[in-house]
Amino acid sequence: xxxxxxxxxxxxxxxxxxxxxxxxxxxxxxxxxxxxxxxxxxxxxxxxxxxxxxxxxxxxxxxxxxxxxxxxxxxxxxxxxxxxxxxxxxxxxxxxxxxxxxxxxxxxxxxxxxx
Amino acid sequence: xxxxxxxxxxxxxxxxxxxxxxxxxxxxxxxxxxxxxxxxxxxxxxxxxxxxxxxxxxxxxxxxxxxxxxxxxxxxxxxxxxxxxxxxxxxxxxxxxxxxxxxxxxxxxxxxxxxxxxxxxxxxxxxxxxxxxxxxxxxxxxxxxxxxxxxxxxxxxxxxxxxxxxxxxxxxxxxxxxxxxxxxxxxxxxxxxxxxxxxxxxxxxxxxxxxxxxxxxxxxxxxxxxxxxxxxxxxxxxxxxxxxxxxxxxxxxxxxxxxxxxxxxxxxxxxxxxxxxxxxxxxxxxxxxxxxxxxxxxxxxxxxxxxxxxxxxxxxxxxxxxxxxxxxxxxxxxxxxxxxxxxxxxxxxxxxxxxxxxxxxxxxxxxxxxxxxxxxxxxxxxxxxxxxxxxxxxxxxxxxxxxxxxxxxxxxxxxxxxxxxxxx
Numbered sequence: 096x097x098x099x100x101x102x103x104x105x106x107x108x109x110x111x112x113x114x115x116x117x118x119x120x121x122x123x124x125x126x127x128x129x130x131x132x133x134x135x136x137x138x139x140x141x142x143x144x145x146x147x148x149x150x151x152x153x154x155x156x157x158x159x160x161x162x163x164x165x166x167x168x169x170x171x172x173x174x175x176x177x178x179x180x181x182x183x184x185x186x187x188x189x190x191x192x193x194x195x196x197x198x199x200x201x202x203x204x205x206x207x208x209x210x
Numbered sequence: 211x212x213x214x215x216x217x218x219x220x221x222x223x224x225x226x227x228x229x230x231x232x233x234x235x236x237x238x239x240x241x242x243x244x245x246x247x248x249x250x251x252x253x254x255x256x257x258x259x260x261x262x263x264x265x266x267x268x269x270x271x272x273x274x275x276x277x278x279x280x281x282x283x284x285x286x287x288x289x290x291x292x293x294x295x296x297x298x299x300x301x302x303x304x305x306x307x308x309x310x311x312x313x314x315x316x317x318x319x320x321x322x323x324x325x326x327x328x329x330x331x332x333x334x335x336x337x338x339x340x341x342x343x344x345x346x347x348x349x350x351x352x353x354x355x356x357x358x359x360x361x362x363x364x365x366x367x368x369x370x371x372x373x374x375x376x377x378x379x380x381x382x383x384x385x386x387x388x389x390x391x392x393x394x395x396x397x398x399x400x401x402x403x404x405x406x407x408x409x410x411x412x413x414x415x416x417x418x419x420x421x422x423x424x425x426x427x428x429x430x431x432x433x434x435x436x437x438x439x440x441x442x443x444x445x446x447x448x449x450x451x452x453x454x455x456x457x458x459x460x461x462x463x464x465x466x467x468x469x470x471x472x473x474x475x476x477x478x479x480x481x482x483x484x485x486x487x488x489x490x491x492x493x494x495x496x497x498x499x500x501x502x503x504x505x506x507x508x509x510x511x512x513x514x515x516x517x518x519x520x521x522x523x524x525x526x527x528x529x530x531x532x533x534x535x536x537x538x539x540x541x542x543x544x545x546x547x548x549x550x551x552x553x554x555x556x557x558x559x560x561x562x563x564x565x566x567x568x569x570x571x572x573x574x575x576x577x578x579x580x581x582x583x584x585x586x587x588x589x590x591x592x593x594x595x596x597x598x599x600x601x602x603x604x605x606x607x608x609x610x611x612x613x614x615x616x617x618x619x620x621x622x623x624x625x626x627x628x629x630x631x632x633x634x
Contacts, residue, residue: 099225102225103228106229123244126244127247130244131251142353153316164250164254168250171246179242191230198250
């Protein structure tokens, strides 16, 4: 429960810091991914139970999954900000649609891979 | 299979929604960039989540073991779907401990994979132990959804108490009619010399005592004691016990009863069992190894069950207590009902010996004050109770864990040797 609030606070802080600026910040892509990493590591530590002896491959697998997710998120974010940078005014709406489309595409690809 | 969403799913969904909405309201593309990774994680996690289909079975190498032995157990998993993270926990009952292996364990299963988890279990305490259930929990790769189920494979492991080897047991006053190892007090056909008497018609020639005949100038024959078997009833008091940690008076009682049953069955005696407590159990006297297994199996199910019902000796079926049987009672003498039953048995003329499985070592004396006085009164009352039983002609010996059972039996033997019958 605390992780989303922490992420929300950090995001809010970042937004306040960028309040006066009208230029789209390219570092937002990295910050978004860093927030995801922080949230994932936080939930991993909460899930961790020292009594359960996990196989080593399981830990490596989780690290690999997290790395893949971070890479994909970074890619999506850069594409998103690049798109938003092209036109500033209708960028937000377009970006939202773009995010939804990108995510849907990734989901379809993953579902196909899984099948 | 019960499915539920983790708080992470709700948290990511909330963050994504709030972030996208804020981006539209504040017209900040950066907010979309902050939100997009969570949205992506959400979509990827839900897409990759597949309901698991796993069969779980628990197998034991053997279903019977002796106290202190190790038993190999296997948890067999067969999955028809990929499971990113599967957590397993085999619930072990009290008395069974994990010696080697991983429990609980987390692992990954591919589709169609069969996995065997080897465990080495230690049988720490006697009893009929039911293993399991096995709790199974599966998670999707990003931990958004959880599936839980319980595998109901529950094998039973019967752990037999380890027994002392008894060199000598209590001899009953009366023997039965069948052949056994006990030398009867009566005279008849046997090996043990009893007396000599004058020859009478029909006496076989081999029984003539030539030395005595030559001295007396007349034919004299040897008389002997026949070897007979006896009826022994093992009376286990399961009304109450004193327990401290892993050990209690019931554990000592069960081990001693098993040792006694083994010794008497080895002498070809008929042995019966009465577990007198909250739940009454009995076994009519019988002979042989099968009877020994019956007794030990019945002992494994013995437990202290709280009961306020006042039981008297009349509730025991008559054929469980044959006449002339030796009744050996093992009791902590904590419950008035069992003490009353023992006195009742003695009053009915049964040959009774009581092994007082002492609860005193399981209840340490308080440091001081009124508690210490109460403790001292309690121990004095126990002494008085033993004296009361002895006054009734019952051989009583106190048994503490650090004393060998054989020594206690010898104490009872000595009492029986010199004590006289008493009318009660």
